[in-house]
Amino acid sequence: MENELAIVARGLRKAYGENTAVAEVDLEVRRGEVFALLGPNGAGKTTTVEILEGYRRRDAGEVSVLGSDPATPAANWRNRIGIVLQGVGEFDELSVSEVVHHFAGFYADADDPEKVIARVGLAGKSRARTHTLSGGQKRRLDVALGIIGRPELLFLDEPTTGFDPEARREFWQLIRDLAAAGTTIVLTTHYLDEAEALADRVGVIASGRLIEVAAPEHLGNRQQAHATVSWRTPEGLTESAESATPTELVTELAARFGGEVPGLTVTRPTLEDIYLQMIGHR
Amino acid sequence: MTTTLKPATAAREASHQPGPLALALRQGRLELTQFLRSRESVVFTMGFPIIMILIFAAVFDGEIAPGVSFPQYFITGMIAAGLMTVSFQNLGIWIPIERDRGVLKRYRGTPMPKWVYFAGKVIMVVVVGITETALLIAVSVAVFDLQLPGTAAKWLTFGWVSVLGITACTLCGIAISSLARTARSGSAVVTPVALILQFTSGVFFVFTQLPSWMQQVAALFPLKWMCQGLRSVFLPDTFAGQEPGGSYELGRVALVLAAWCVIGLLLCLGTFRWTTRRDG
Known part of the structure; x- marks a missing residue:
């Protein structure tokens, strides 16, 4: 064997x-x-x-x-x-x-x-x-x-x-x-x-x-990494927040904007982000 | 990319692998093909001794001794120098280039036994050496009526001196190839060594006219003995009296050349590098 x-x-x-x-x-x-x-x-x-x-x-x-x-x-x-x-x-x-x-x-x-x-x-x-x-x-x-x-x-x-x-x-x-x-x-x-x-x-x-x-x-731990949620405020500024529960945050934003959230993105760190972080720490 | 792949398995039969002789011959054929396709090396290696003997024949047209023309004397040096060029210089210049380009590293990554690489070089050197010598002799016979050896014993001597000489030079060429750090430095290492030996060993001058200290230094190296052995083949027996030792000293020729084969082999085994220094 x-x-x-x-x-x-x-x-x-x-x-x-x-x-x-x-x-x-x-x-x-x-x-x-x-x-x-x-x-x-x-x-x-x-x-x-x-x-x-x-x-x-x-x-x-x-x-x-x-x-x-x-x-x-x-x-x-x-x-x-x-x-x-x-x-x-x-x-x-x-x-x-x-x-x-x-x-x-x-x-x-x-x-x-x-x-x-x-x-x-x-x-x-x-x-x-x-x-x-x-x-x-x-x-x-x-x-x-x-x-x-x-x-x-x-x-x-x-x-x-x-x-x-x-x-x-x-x-x-x-x-x-x-x-x-x-x-x-x-x-x-x-x-x-x-x-x-x-x-x-x-x-x-x-x-x-x-x-x-x-x-x-x-x-x-890429899967556990927090997602970044970004959106545009009524004043035209971009705001973002890290969240372990992005869906909850998006729901909350939808309620706040009364429907469509302007400029909404939800991202997780790419392999490249994780990798650069890993080798950068050495 | 639709080819079906045969699964890699742990169990392999070794039946398809060529035997040692076939491996050596395949490698020799590959080396020869590569040599013959690089036109510069063919022209230089084959043509150089012929051009040199033609120049010598044109410059010196007298007799060195009664019945012995200058070309008849210098053909021995040209044959010896030609054998040294195809073996010592050729390998001393080419192996560093192959090492630098990673050819040797590539071979080491395959199941090819190490000795096959050297066997391929030896086959290439022998074939090129025989061809080059035959051409040189043919041109000399045609152009200035070179006298060929008249007895079987002399042809035999011609054979063993050439074989021992080319073997020693091949091994020394492989050994010296490890001194060059880069592809370019091979010829810088080898060319001065070859030139100095040629000038001091009786290739370009009548050996006995050199200062005696120079003769003694040259006697440490194989080229002088190759020239001397070949003089016994191409010059009359009566000329032997003009040799430094009063005879052609064939026993000593065999001994020194054999000793250089052993020294060359030990140097090869001890120092040969398959990778460049920067490869670690």
Whole structure:
């Protein structure tokens, strides 16, 4: 019976000289979930993920990724994980098809390269040399190389940076398809809407610490947060009040105005408001 | 995006994974394809020794010893320098670029065994080295009537000196690639080393005309011994008396080159970096 957790990290710590990149991270990622690590630049996202990917050594703590310590992984371990790096066009002289076919050869149970190329939306560019691709197309190639081995666990580091809105939507659908097929996904992102759209749970990381882990809709007690009710007074001024019971307040306002309340809005804090508040407090 | 996805499973059969030999050959083919498609490196690597020998043949058209023309002497240096260019300089310049661009990091994230990367480089270097040497010799025979080795024993010597030499230079090239901090600094590290060795090892000058201290310094490095081994192949046995040791010292050639293979291998294993310094 496989462990229910794809990733377990306890007391993860990593410093570069004087600079502590990861101070104390405890993390659990369940099998089959989409987990987003959200945080500002320099918060320790990339260092944390690269320790999990086996690229960096930790200074302290315990880590298990698919049952292996990434620093000393089991023989088959790399066959079971996929990594989407932020490439900068490493194989300029080769075509998309050549690169994907080559990488397929490294895996025990690789997917069909042409299918993968089509799935990331590069079918029309299959024969093109990679140096002719646009930024967004290069990222799609990165994704193709990440999923060519049909990984159980896929890491994506800021996957949609440089995408136009339509490409992002298509990419999100691809992630959802992979998740629906049972792939566990860990992604880091700057984009709150991306975390909200894709993630089952979001971990907010700031100053090398994981300060909260929750479903996007529960982050920072967002559901319990007070709503802000605003309206216009007869004098033309905007007035607002925070309320735990906004419906009651609106009813009261309706009575006061004798029907329609001028300029009425009821808002709850967005994920962005909550997030900025969380990292601002550190 | 309507493709059906095969569910990821924990149980995998490893039957589809290519064997070690197939992995190495695929990697070698990829490296060669990349090399052949970057036109500058092809022209430079293949053309440089040929242009140099043509210049030498045009400048020095006398005899260095009775029956030994200058080109016949300098072809040995050009072959050795050419082998060093395709291995030592090529790798010392390219690997830092690949490291900087994240090629190495990308490979490390796959199940590819580490050695496959080096095997691919070795295959590329050997194929390019053989082609380049064959071209150089063909042009020399056509243009200034180069005398080819006349006995099987000499061809054999040609073979083992080349193999040992290119192996040592390949390993040293991989090792020195870790000294460069960025993509751009690879050639700054490698080019002076290569040039100084070429000037002091008898590639551009008759070795015995160099100051003796310079000969002794050059004798610490492989290039001098590659040149000397190749002189035994292309020059008459009577010329051996003009060597610093009074003979071609083939035993010592083998010993020093083999020693550099070991030193190069140890340096590679001990110092090779898969990521740039800023990657940690």
